[in-house]
Amino acid sequence: MEYVIKPLAKKAVMWHLITTAIVILLMMVFGVMMLLNQGELISISPELFYKIMTAHGIGMIGIASLGGLAIMWYFLSKYLPLNPKVLVANFIMFLLGVVSVLIGIFGFNFSDGWTFLYPLPSQSAQFGGPAGALFFLSGILLLGVGFLVIYGYVAYHLTRVYGGLHKSLGWDYILGKKTGYGPPPAAVASTMVVICNSTAILAGAVVIIASILNILNPAIVIDPLLAKHLTYAFGHIFANCTIYMAVIAVYEGLSKATNRPWKSNKVFFIAWNFSTIFTLMIYTHHLLMDFAVPKWMLIVGQVFSYANGLPVMVVTAYGALLIVYRSGIKWKFWSLLFFLSMFGWLSGAIPAIIDATIVVNHIMHNTKWVPGHFHMYMGMGVITMIFGFMSYFNHQEGKVKENSWDLFSIVLYFTFFLGLCGSFLYAGRISVPRRWAEHLPEWVFSDQIGAFCGVLIICASLIFTIRFFMGIKSAGSQENSDLTKIA
Structure with a gap:
């Protein structure tokens, strides 16, 4: 059974995509700066640099999550009777959280990085006052609550429709109780996200609330190693x-194409x-340099970081x-981006797996090797899927015409994203540290190459974005305001 997506859901998805497109461009500008x-x-x-670095890190992850959520909701609405008011509520909470984060960073000079590692926020509060850290942490907490509400709501409907989260993950088929084909990939991927991200947000909420209490009352403390585990989880x-x-768009889009x-x-x-x-376990590869972490946990981080690259990606x-x-596919802008995003995902995983090797990690983890693999994974994987979905959304709900700019912008984007990530990986190879505002003379050339590539990536992304805005019409303006079931 499938459902027709409500007009309000289409509008809410469009708002999510508009916000995502604008913030992605802004975060790219911050990165090039x-x-x-x-x-x-x-x-x-240096003060401005670290504020920009903090905003760039938390902003890019946050906005990729917003764009991914729009994709998940749009396609999942075909299979579940979702109320779009919940998506609208999340959008409002997201905007309020972003405003709070920006006030903390640029209004009250919070610049501890997106990881906000305990006890850095309380130490910052001692120097610059508590407002910056409190605004930043409260904003992150608000964002998390918004996503948690969404995931709880989706989990409820997955359970109603399929009989439980274990069934929407296909346990009946794995155990041989049923044969044939089970819940659609959109439902399977959404179930995985609900389980993993709900766990992540709860872990983050614990350490954020503990940090807020520590700022308000320094007598309230938390074990720093536990706090680091919760933060990286x-x-x-x-x-x-x-x-x-975001990969739900690949499943649904290529199927349609x-x-x-x-x-x-x-x-x-x-x-x-x-x-x-595996996704719940492998955060420990961020702790391979911490001598206080039990050795068995570090081995788990390495072994399962290797294994995690295989199941879904392959x-x-x-x-x-x-x-x-x-x-006989007739390639369109969105289908080509969906297909190429697989290359970005796989290529980004290779340097990540290398970094997850303990003996390599001890040398490379605090270098630019890490942003090299992450930008490859994020920029040529996640963001490519989101840009592809923006075009797909216009084809389905708006108006768009293919033109010669499409192929040009894709070639421009991927060519220079490879150049950007290559400059990062090379910098990691020569031990250029990440998160430093100033570099030694021998490191500068790789930064200049990266900046040049970054400018051209922004140009390509600007073309993507302009094309998206030109194609938008009033999504969800159909007369049908109710979810109509289709047998």
Whole structure:
């Protein structure tokens, strides 16, 4: 059974995408500003640099989550009777949270980085006053609550429709109780995200609330190592789930482009179940340099970081190749971006797996190698999926015409994103530290290459965005205001 998406849901998705497009461009500008400063092409104060760095890190992860959520909601609305007012409520909470975060950073000079590692916020409060840290932490908490409400609501409907989250993850098919094809990939991926991100947000809420209480009353303390575990469990899982929401567009979009259904079989279910478990475990590869962490936990971080690259990515990438092969597909802007995003996802995982090796991690983790793999994963994977969905949304709900700018902008984007990530990985190879406002002379050239590539990435992204805004019409203006079931 499928449903027609409510007009309000389409409008809410459109608002999410408009906000996502604007903030992505702003975050890219922030990133280039940092590279220009490190490359000695402009000069900004260290204070401003670290504020920009904080905003860039938390902003890009947050906005990728907002765009991913829009994708998840749009396609999941075909299979579940979702009330769009819940999505609107999340959008309002997101905006309020963003305003609070920006006030904390630029109004009250909070610049501790997106990780806000305890006890840095309380130490910052001692120097610059508590307002910055409180606004920042409260904003993150508000964002988390908004997402948690969404995930709880989606979990409720997944349970109602499929009989439980374990069933929407295909356990009946894995255990042989049912045969054939099970819940659609959109439902499977959404179930994984609900489980993982709800866990992540709760972990983050614990450490954020503890940090807020510590600022208000320094006598209230938390073990720093526990706080670091909670922080990275939150951050790593939340960042990973951006792509697990966005990849739903690949499943649904390529299926539509090829007129071939992307069905959930036993192998597909097993892959997503393993990915659910591994995603919850592998944040420990961020702690490989911490001597106080139990050795068994570090080994788990390494082994399962290797394993996590296989289940979903291989199944999805291989599935994308199979569904396109001899399909007679007529490539459009959005279908090409969906297909190329598989390359971005896979290529970004390779340097990540290398960094998750303990002996390599001890040397490379605090270098630019890490933003190299993350920008590859995020920029050519997640953000590419989101840009592709913006075009797909216009094709379905708005108006758009293909033109020669499409292929040009894709080539421009991917060519120079590879250049940007290559400059980061090279910088990591020569031990250029990440999160430094000023660089030694021998490091400057890689920064300048990265800045040059970043400017051209912004140009390509600007073309994507302009095309998206030109194609928008009043989505959801149809007369039907109710969810109409289609047999």
